[in-house]
Every structure is written in structure tokens, then in C-alpha cells.
Amino acid sequence: MLATDLPLLIDAALEAGKIATRYSGTEAQRWDKPDGAGPVTEADLAVNAMLEQRLPSARPGYGWLSEETEDSSDRLSRDSTFIIDPIDGTRSFAEGARTWAHSLAVADHGEVTAAVIYLPMRDLLYVAAKGQGAMLNGQPIKASRLSGxxxxxxxxxxxxxxxxxxxxxxxxxxxxxxxxxxxxxxxxxxxxxxxxxxxxxxxxxxxxxxxxxxxxxxxxxxxxxxxxxxxxxxxxxxxxxxxxxxxxxxxxxxxxxxxxxxxxxx
Structure with a gap:
């Protein structure tokens, strides 16, 4: 399934953006997690619920690791695992800022093979699949080659x-x-x-x-x-x-x- 994991992640990230942007960050219900683990909002949970239904149903053999789901050792027995942050930058989201992202990845035997970072409020979709290069909004991107x-x-x-x-x-x-x-x-x-x-x-x-x-x-x-x-x-x-x-x-x-x-x- 590795060849088709990236399109799956892209579709899921775009849907996550639609869900998250229905909430006004400053008005979304917010809680503080135990032990100083940071804030969570109703938008984080809504996005997580969609992703946890959509992605494992498309890949029933994959494990699941998400910031907003209680962890299970079951994923350790799986060759491939979804690794998900429903909203990275929750504090920014809750403040009504635009700099927050959906972060979705698949790891196969410990190595990430498909990945998406999507900032819906900035219309930035970063994607990569193993051996296929990285792209932003459909255009190839390259890391800096600065030497100093x-x-x-x-x-x-x-x-x-x-x-x-x-x-x-x-x-x-x-x-x-x-x-x-x-x-x-x-x-x-x-x-x-x-x-x-x-x-x-x-x-x-x-x-x-x-x-x-x-x-x-x-x-x-x-x-x-x-x-x-x-x-x-x-x-x-x-x-x-x-x-x-x-x-x-x-x-x-x-x-x-x-x-x-x-x-x-x-």
C-alpha cells in the first residue's frame, strides 16, 4: 500500500482543514491536559475523530499513534503505523492565529515513507513520499545548500x-x-x-x-x-x-x- 499512502494522507489532511476551520480558534472550547501536557481544543478532537475513523478503515493493518488518542502497544506489532498530530500549534489555533498545521505520516518499520504537513489558513500543503521528492502546493522544493x-x-x-x-x-x-x-x-x-x-x-x-x-x-x-x-x-x-x-x-x-x-x- 506504500505507493498509495500519500494520496490517502493528502485527502485526509484536506478534510482535516475543512473541519478545523469551521471553528473560531478563540471561541473553540479549550482544556488543559494533565501534567502540563499543553492545551487541547474541541477542534483538535474533531479532527482526530475524523482521522481515526478514516485512515485505519482504509488501512486496517496499520497501527495508530496520535497526540489525541490514548496510546496502545498494539501499534508496536504492526509493520506500518499512522503517526498523527491533528493540530500542531494548538496554542496558536486557540489564539486565533494562522500558524498551525495538520501533520500526518506513515512509518514503515520505523522509517517515514509518506508525509503531509498542511496549513489550511495559509494555503500551504507540503507533501513527500519516499524516493519521490518533496513538494509544496504541487511544486518541487529543496532545502538550503548554504555552507556558512x-x-x-x-x-x-x-x-x-x-x-x-x-x-x-x-x-x-x-x-x-x-x-x-x-x-x-x-x-x-x-x-x-x-x-x-x-x-x-x-x-x-x-x-x-x-x-x-x-x-x-x-x-x-x-x-x-x-x-x-x-x-x-x-x-x-x-x-x-x-x-x-x-x-x-x-x-x-x-x-x-x-x-x-x-x-x-x-
């Missing part, structure tokens, strides 16, 4: 620049920017709008699975904070941070980061 880190624009939250994360006791010089959706940050790197992104905290798989493939298919490199390739559908679905960039910038960031530095909020 000092000239780079890197998407990162400010705490990532704290001295204890870096081998030399200080962050290297580069331009810093920020976007609230982690999936969107990764898509922007794949697009070449920014030269790289990093988050040094333990990161949930559903935030980064789709972006991992889209970046790699755009010619970039995506790894955890120690430089190791990302593997998905783990028993505990968190990964050790993310570094994503073109090959030269990724190498320079990896070399200067302290792989044993403490985790931080994203």
Missing part, C-alpha cells in the same frame, strides 16, 4: 541558545527566528525558507514524523540532537531532540552541540 553557519537563519526557541547546550560554552553565531508549530518549522526548512531548525528537548514523534521525511526528500538532513537518524513507532514515542538543515549546516550544528546537554522546552 554564521550566515544561516535557524528556527529555534531562545532557550536552545543557552550556553550549556554547546561544546564551547556558547552558541555559535547565526540568525535566529521562530514559528510556533514545530511541523511548520520543519516544512520551512524543507522549503529552503530557512537554513535549519533545532529543538533540544525530547520531542514527540507526532510533531516531527512528517517533517522528517519532507526534509530528507527535499535534500536536507534530519537527526536527533546527537546526529543519529530518527526512528519512529517507538514504545515510548519520544525522540532525543531534532536537528534539521542542509548537509553543511547540519554538520556544523551537530559538531558544536553538546550531545549530553539537558533537555528544554520547545
Amino acid at each position: 553557519l554564521s550566515e544561516a537563519e535557524i528556527l529555534a526557541a531562545r532557550p536552545n541558545l543557552e550556553a550549556h547546550h554547546w561544546r564551547q560554552g556558547q552558541a555559535p553565531a547565526f540568525g535566529r527566528a521562530y514559528r510556533p508549530s514545530l511541523a511548520y518549522r520543519m516544512a520551512l526548512v524543507a522549503q529552503g525558507r530557512f537554513d535549519g531548525m533545532l529543538t533540544l528537548r525530547s520531542s514527540w514523534e507526532w510533531d516531527i514524523a512528517a517533517g522528517d521525511l519532507i526534509i530528507r526528500e527535499a535534500g536536507g538532513v534530519c537527526s536527533d540532537r546527537t546526529g543519529q537518524p530518527l526512528k519512529f513507532n517507538n514504545a515510548h514515542p519520544q525522540l532525543n531532540g531534532v536537528i534539521a538543515a542542509g548537509a553543511e549546516i547540519h554538520s556544523q550544528l551537530s559538531e558544536q552541540l553538546d550531545p549530553d546537554g539537558p533537555g528544554i522546552g520547545k
Whole structure:
């Protein structure tokens, strides 16, 4: 089914956009999850309900991992698994902003093989399938080929620049920017709008699975904070941070980061 997973994800993402945009973010009912896990809105749950009905029914042999569904070990016995964030950037959604995304991926034996990141309020549809390249709104995209880190624009939250994360006791010089959706940050790197992104905290798989493939298919490199390739559908679905960039910038960031530095909020 791998050849047809991408069209399935695209159709589901477009439907997710229709559902989410029926809600006014500032007026949508909102709750805070236990243990400081962040907010959830009725839009997140409505999108999740549609996706959980639609996708597994189309691929009954696939596992299911979603931010808004209680996890089950059943997915660990499946060769392929859907990895879903119904709305990445829920805080932005709840504030009525436009920078939030639907993030949908399929992982096969731990490797993402089909991926979609869709921002309906910005009319941006990023897609990739393994070996077929990455596209934005039907046009091919490529990651930055910049070679000088000092000239780079890197998407990162400010705490990532704290001295204890870096081998030399200080962050290297580069331009810093920020976007609230982690999936969107990764898509922007794949697009070449920014030269790289990093988050040094333990990161949930559903935030980064789709972006991992889209970046790699755009010619970039995506790894955890120690430089190791990302593997998905783990028993505990968190990964050790993310570094994503073109090959030269990724190498320079990896070399200067302290792989044993403490985790931080994203």
C-alpha cells in the first residue's frame, strides 16, 4: 500500500482543514491536559475523530499513534503505523492565529515513507513520499545548500541558545527566528525558507514524523540532537531532540552541540 499512502494522507489532511476551520480558534472550547501536557481544543478532537475513523478503515493493518488518542502497544506489532498530530500549534489555533498545521505520516518499520504537513489558513500543503521528492502546493522544493553557519537563519526557541547546550560554552553565531508549530518549522526548512531548525528537548514523534521525511526528500538532513537518524513507532514515542538543515549546516550544528546537554522546552 506504500505507493498509495500519500494520496490517502493528502485527502485526509484536506478534510482535516475543512473541519478545523469551521471553528473560531478563540471561541473553540479549550482544556488543559494533565501534567502540563499543553492545551487541547474541541477542534483538535474533531479532527482526530475524523482521522481515526478514516485512515485505519482504509488501512486496517496499520497501527495508530496520535497526540489525541490514548496510546496502545498494539501499534508496536504492526509493520506500518499512522503517526498523527491533528493540530500542531494548538496554542496558536486557540489564539486565533494562522500558524498551525495538520501533520500526518506513515512509518514503515520505523522509517517515514509518506508525509503531509498542511496549513489550511495559509494555503500551504507540503507533501513527500519516499524516493519521490518533496513538494509544496504541487511544486518541487529543496532545502538550503548554504555552507556558512554564521550566515544561516535557524528556527529555534531562545532557550536552545543557552550556553550549556554547546561544546564551547556558547552558541555559535547565526540568525535566529521562530514559528510556533514545530511541523511548520520543519516544512520551512524543507522549503529552503530557512537554513535549519533545532529543538533540544525530547520531542514527540507526532510533531516531527512528517517533517522528517519532507526534509530528507527535499535534500536536507534530519537527526536527533546527537546526529543519529530518527526512528519512529517507538514504545515510548519520544525522540532525543531534532536537528534539521542542509548537509553543511547540519554538520556544523551537530559538531558544536553538546550531545549530553539537558533537555528544554520547545
